[in-house]
Amino acid sequence: MLEEPATMQPIRILVTGGTFDKEYNELTGELFFQSTHTGDMLRLGRCLLEVEIETLMMIDSLQMTDAGRRHILARCAAVPEKRIVITHGTDTMAETAAVLGPELKGKTVVLTGAMVPYTFGSSDGLFNLGTALAFVQTLGEGVYVAMNGRWFPWHSVRKDKKRGIFECVPGLGKLPIRPGRLS
Amino acid sequence: MLEEPATMQPIRILVTGGTFDKEYNELTGELFFQSTHTGDMLRLGRCLLEVEIETLMMIDSLQMTDAGRRHILARCAAVPEKRIVITHGTDTMAETAAVLGPELKGKTVVLTGAMVPYTFGSSDGLFNLGTALAFVQTLGEGVYVAMNGRWFPWHSVRKDKKRGIFECVPGLGKLPIRPGRLS
Amino acid sequence: MLEEPATMQPIRILVTGGTFDKEYNELTGELFFQSTHTGDMLRLGRCLLEVEIETLMMIDSLQMTDAGRRHILARCAAVPEKRIVITHGTDTMAETAAVLGPELKGKTVVLTGAMVPYTFGSSDGLFNLGTALAFVQTLGEGVYVAMNGRWFPWHSVRKDKKRGIFECVPGLGKLPIRPGRLS
Amino acid sequence: MLEEPATMQPIRILVTGGTFDKEYNELTGELFFQSTHTGDMLRLGRCLLEVEIETLMMIDSLQMTDAGRRHILARCAAVPEKRIVITHGTDTMAETAAVLGPELKGKTVVLTGAMVPYTFGSSDGLFNLGTALAFVQTLGEGVYVAMNGRWFPWHSVRKDKKRGIFECVPGLGKLPIRPGRLS
Numbered sequence: 001m002l003e004e005p006a007t008m009q010p011i012r013i014l015v016t017g018g019t020f021d022k023e024y025n026e027l028t029g030e031l032f033f034q035s036t037h038t039g040d041m042l043r044l045g046r047c048l049l050e051v052e053i054e055t056l057m058m059i060d061s062l063q064m065t066d067a068g069r070r071h072i073l074a075r076c077a078a079v080p081e082k083r084i085v086i087t088h089g090t091d092t093m094a095e096t097a098a099v100l101g102p103e104l105k106g107k108t109v110v111l112t113g114a115m116v117p118y119t120f121g122s123s124d125g126l127f128n129l130g131t132a133l134a135f136v137q138t139l140g141e142g143v144y145v146a147m148n149g150r151w152f153p154w155h156s157v158r159k160d161k162k163r164g165i166f167e168c169v170p171g172l173g174k175l176p177i178r179p180g181r182l183s
Numbered sequence: 184m185l186e187e188p189a190t191m192q193p194i195r196i197l198v199t200g201g202t203f204d205k206e207y208n209e210l211t212g213e214l215f216f217q218s219t220h221t222g223d224m225l226r227l228g229r230c231l232l233e234v235e236i237e238t239l240m241m242i243d244s245l246q247m248t249d250a251g252r253r254h255i256l257a258r259c260a261a262v263p264e265k266r267i268v269i270t271h272g273t274d275t276m277a278e279t280a281a282v283l284g285p286e287l288k289g290k291t292v293v294l295t296g297a298m299v300p301y302t303f304g305s306s307d308g309l310f311n312l313g314t315a316l317a318f319v320q321t322l323g324e325g326v327y328v329a330m331n332g333r334w335f336p337w338h339s340v341r342k343d344k345k346r347g348i349f350e351c352v353p354g355l356g357k358l359p360i361r362p363g364r365l366s
Numbered sequence: 367m368l369e370e371p372a373t374m375q376p377i378r379i380l381v382t383g384g385t386f387d388k389e390y391n392e393l394t395g396e397l398f399f400q401s402t403h404t405g406d407m408l409r410l411g412r413c414l415l416e417v418e419i420e421t422l423m424m425i426d427s428l429q430m431t432d433a434g435r436r437h438i439l440a441r442c443a444a445v446p447e448k449r450i451v452i453t454h455g456t457d458t459m460a461e462t463a464a465v466l467g468p469e470l471k472g473k474t475v476v477l478t479g480a481m482v483p484y485t486f487g488s489s490d491g492l493f494n495l496g497t498a499l500a501f502v503q504t505l506g507e508g509v510y511v512a513m514n515g516r517w518f519p520w521h522s523v524r525k526d527k528k529r530g531i532f533e534c535v536p537g538l539g540k541l542p543i544r545p546g547r548l549s
Numbered sequence: 550m551l552e553e554p555a556t557m558q559p560i561r562i563l564v565t566g567g568t569f570d571k572e573y574n575e576l577t578g579e580l581f582f583q584s585t586h587t588g589d590m591l592r593l594g595r596c597l598l599e600v601e602i603e604t605l606m607m608i609d610s611l612q613m614t615d616a617g618r619r620h621i622l623a624r625c626a627a628v629p630e631k632r633i634v635i636t637h638g639t640d641t642m643a644e645t646a647a648v649l650g651p652e653l654k655g656k657t658v659v660l661t662g663a664m665v666p667y668t669f670g671s672s673d674g675l676f677n678l679g680t681a682l683a684f685v686q687t688l689g690e691g692v693y694v695a696m697n698g699r700w701f702p703w704h705s706v707r708k709d710k711k712r713g714i715f716e717c718v719p720g721l722g723k724l725p726i727r728p729g730r731l732s
Contacts, residue, residue: 008333019578024671026664027713029568029609031578045310046298047332048348060578115229115575121670122573127228130313133332138321149230149316150191164576165231202395207488209481210530212385212397212426243395298392304487305390347393374699411676412664413698414714481595493594496679499698504687515596515682516557531597 010050011136012081013038014072017058018089020125022117033058037118038087041129049133052081061089061096061113069099076104083136086111087129093145094157094166101143101154110136112146115164193233194319195264196221197255200241201272203308205300216241220301221270224312232316235264244272244279244296252282259287266319269294270312276328277340277349284326284337293319295329298347376416377502378447379404380438383424384455386491388483399424403484404453407495415499418447427455427462427479435465442470449502452477453495459511460523460532467509467520476502478512481530559599560685561630562587563621566607567638569674571666582607586667587636590678598682601630610638610645610662618648625653632685635660636678642694643706643715650692650703659685661695664713 015021015036022031038053056075057068076084088096090113097111112132114125132146143154147166156170198204198219205214221236239258240251259267271279273296280294295315297308315329326337330349339353381387381402388397404419422441423434442450454462456479463477478498480491498512509520513532522536564570564585571580587602605624606617625633637645639662646660661681663674681695692703696715705719 019575024665024669026568027710029580041310042332044305044307045332046307046330046348047310049332116573119669119671120573122227122668124227124229126309127224127230127313130310130332131317134314134317134329134334135321137334138318146317147229149225149228149232149313151317151320161576165229202392207482207486209385210527214395299390302488303390303485305485344393407676408698410671410673411698412673412696412714413676415698488593490593490595492675493590493596493679496676496698497683500680500683500695500700501687503700504684512683513595515591515594515598515679517683517686531595 008050009083009137010052010081011083011085011133012079013051013053013085013087014075014079015053015055015058016061016064016068016072016086016088018061018087018093018113019117020087020089020114020123021058022060023119024117031117036087037125038129041118041126044126045130047133049137051133052079054079059089061092064089064092064096066099069096072096073100073103076100076107076109082107084109085129085132085136088113090115090147090159090164090166091161093147094154094159097143097145097154097157104143106141108136108139108141109143110139110146110151111144191233192266192320193235193264194266194268194316195262196234196236197258197262197267197269198236198238198241199244199247199251199255199269199271201244201270201276201296202300203270203272203297203306204241206302207300214300219270220308221312224301224309227309228313230316232320234316235262237262242272244275247272247275247279249282252279255279256283256286259283259290259292265290267292268312268315268319271296273298273330273342273347273349274344276330277337277342280326280328280337280340287326289324291319291322291324292326293322293329293334294327374416375449375503376418376447377449377451377499378445379417379419380441380445380450380452381419381421381424382427382430382434382438382452382454384427384453384459384479385483386453386455386480386489387424388426389485390483397483402453403491404495407484407492410492411496413499415503417499418445420445425455427458430455430458430462432465435462438462439466439469442466442473442475448473450475451495451498451502454479456481456513456525456530456532457527459513460520460525463509463511463520463523470509472507474502474505474507475509476505476512476517477510557599558632558686559601559630560632560634560682561628562600562602563624563628563633563635564602564604564607565610565613565617565621565635565637567610567636567642567662568666569636569638569663569672570607572668573666580666585636586674587678590667590675593675594679596682598686600682601628603628608638610641613638613641613645615648618645621645622649622652625649625656625658631656633658634678634681634685637662639664639696639708639713639715640710642696643703643708646692646694646703646706653692655690657685657688657690658692659688659695659700660693 088111110132112128116123118125135151145152145157293315295311299306301308318334328335328340387402476498478494482489484491501517511518511523659681661677665672667674684700694701694706
């Protein structure tokens with residue numbers, strides 16, 4: 001039976017930084033963060049969803065701490081929207097998903113990011129943001145990662161850092177969460 | 184309950200042309216079609232879905248005929264994949280969806296396109312392709328349009344040509360299909 | 367002997383339109399003119415020359431009239447700068463140069479343009495503007511065309527429209543100017 | 550009197566690396582060198598000059614050594630072309646120019662580079678390459694730097710690293726070259 005879209009539901013985008021939003025500093029030759037490009041990307045995509053963008057932090061995900069993840073979790077729980085996209089560096093995206101997954105109830109959360117900064121022209125960011133916004137509208141409650149055109153539940157995904165891709169590893173997250181992980 | 188991805192299902196992309204794939208002819212100053220950019224876009228998106236790209240035609244959708252729509256319908260029915268994305272010009276995308284919708288059974292089909300050619304840099308095409316590939320994995324059987332970050336069932340969508348956006352018009356397609364429409 | 371730069375001389379850029387400044391209208395699928403991108407291009411080139419940009423008209427050079435050429439000539443003569451770059455459609459760039467060449471004295475004028483609109487990403491415009499700004503600083507008085515990395519005196523240049531390139535045709539402009547050309 | 554172009558003279562481009570040719574490594578998030586983009590840039594600029602591209606090294610100019618500069622000087626002297634463009638990192642471009650300047654005779658050499666990698670989309674590289682190729686055709690014998698749309702003789706230029714721009718400092722190079730500089 002043909003699915004009918006529910007009345008369009010509002011979406012919250014929580015920005016945490018990541019390669020997605022990195023810029024090139026032409027004075028130092030280094031990458032750095034300024035403000036998020038998420039709004040520009042939605043305009044480029046002529047996106048007409050009801051979206052609220054909120055920047056939680058602007059960091060490389062290798063710098064993501066337990067406190068940072070707790071903060072993300074708290075905001076996911078606190079915002080009124082039931083559908084949430086999180087932009088996140090790819091290096092520890094699966095780890096953050098694994099923190100949110102067991103604790104967040106009643107919401108659909110999709111984490112996404114990019115392998116190349118949006119401003120560099122050859123970025124996968126716009127494609128990934130498109131998939132994340134689509135998955136967040138259609139997947140049921142739970143925490144997911146959207147990368148490489150695919151979606152993964154929080155407990156079955158990891159980044160293959162050698163190849164720069166995400167892969168499905170069923171059962172991965174079913175291992176007991178190490179105590180103290182979020183201490 | 185957290186959704187589990189089915190074993191990854193193969194997707195067929197049927198290319199029909201549209202603004203998506205237009206190029207600028209620098210000798211004449213006119214737009215024209217060469218070959219599709221869909222493969223380049225999937226590479227840019229680091230897409231790892233199992234995708235088969237098939238070019239049916241390369242036309243402006245204002246030139247789409249009933250015979251063309253019949254050909255698309257026949258290919259949708261004939262290909263082995265249950266999940267199909269169709270790239271299509273936006274001007275008559277809703278009309279093609281309305282032809283496929285009542286006749287195609289047992290498949291999930293998502294039509295998408297772009298307002299600006301992919302090669303022009305400021306295109307919505309990559310974003311739209313991302314959403315279409317995500318929707319086609321998660322929506323149930325039926326025919327849908329994916330534009331502006333949204334999805335629409337075939338019988339409830341039309342393009343507002345003055346504003347260049349797609350809108351949901353419930354009941355639109357429930358009008359009886361004019362006999363002879365596809366004669 | 368090593369050349370010494372004169373005190374940096376001010377440059378006037380006279381904008382007349384051309385492919386350079388065309389935009390894509392996503393509602394009609396046609397190309398049109400809005401405002402010039404010359405300022406954006408100078409910023410992208412981190413250009414620190416003393417440049418004044420003045421838009422004379424925004425037209426396809428196939429629409430350039432004798433009156434239009436007279437207006438360009440009058441502005442070249444009237445502006446205080448001795449060094450002038452004119453952005454111009456490529457189709458009749460050589461014709462405009464041939465009108466300015468015999469009449470303008472005491473100034474260095476370089477016409478340039480692009481085969482692909484600047485906003486389309488794959489444009490030669492930024493390269494051409496760079497060459498034009500360099501030639502206008504170093505060439506002696508006279509009227510020149512800068513395209514394809516080369517410079518041509520006004521009387522020895524024509525566009526090969528089949529190949530979309532400019533070529534040197536010595537003696538071309540030494541033919542008597544047709545009477546009434548600028549009537 | 551109107552200048553006449555000499556019969557088109559061949560140009561050698563000596564590639565040494567620099568920001569110009571840096572790429573983003575999406576696995577490590579670091580910048581690195583692969584092969585030069587100079588050929589792509591000439592194609593984008595529809596450049597029809599007779600150009601030979603030769604890669605001498607692919608390094609960050611902060612790594613440029615005296616031996617490296619000696620190698621560049623030797624190649625400038627050895628190649629048959631009288632007109633040479635050198636692509637070079639901006640940080641020590643003026644230093645390399647100051648080594649070539651006093652020693653190279655009978656040739657016109659223009660050094661240029663970029664503040665942002667060519668592949669990053671917002672690069673000044675294409676503009677700078679355009680200016681360098683124009684200056685090398687029109688300036689007399691000597692060694693010059695082309696940046697920010699301007700040209701500077703080797704003995705009067707330095708990079709203001711705080712602002713990321715080149716400036717003319719007359720007399721700078723007239724200081725005696727420190728003995729041992731190239732030892």
